[in-house]
Amino acid sequence: MEVKTQKALFDAVEKQLTDRKLQTARQPGSPSAQIGDTLQAIIPVSDRGQPALMELMIGPIDGNVSILQLYTTVLTDAGTDRRELEKALDSLNFNCPIGAFGFYENQFYHRMTVPIFEDPVIVQANRIIFTIGAISSIISVFYDRIIELVSGKLTAEQFLQSLPSASA
Secondary structure, three states: OOHHHHHHHHHHHHHHHHHOOOOEEEEOOOOOHHHOOEEEEEEEOOOOOOEEEEEEEEEEOOOOOEEEEEEEEEEOOOOOOOHHHHHHHHHHHHOOOOOEEEEEOOEEEEEEEEEEOOOOHHHHHHHHHHHHHHHHHHHHHHHHHHHHHHHOOOOHHHHHHHOOOOOO
16 A cells, blocks of 8 residues: 555544544654554543553555554553463453454553455545444453453453353
């Protein structure tokens, strides 16, 4: 994806996010298409509207297809003893319908990548907005229990028992 097309796409996504009263910011990338700008948004990830930082980055695969990565920092401090959360991670990801949760250093995140094709910018922007909403909803389903697990209020076993069953 050309840098000017990426800019137009992020402009359209940013407008829709700000129209929804979400805070956004841009982080400049390099002038090459491989390392373009990052669009950041503060999205709600719990019933109480707890904020999380989502970062959107686009990287090319070939001339017609690029990949959009949506990286959401769920917790900036997953605690010094995160063994219970690590024990629950595989089951949490099994129950997560799109994307996956993981750790980077002391950060707990949700990450998803989706292909971006050579469609009109507004079509792509609408897909991205839908995806952001889906990710926000998915994180919201698990957020309170993740906090309880990290804080020690739940064990990994209790957390796993609280997950929605596959048959539900």
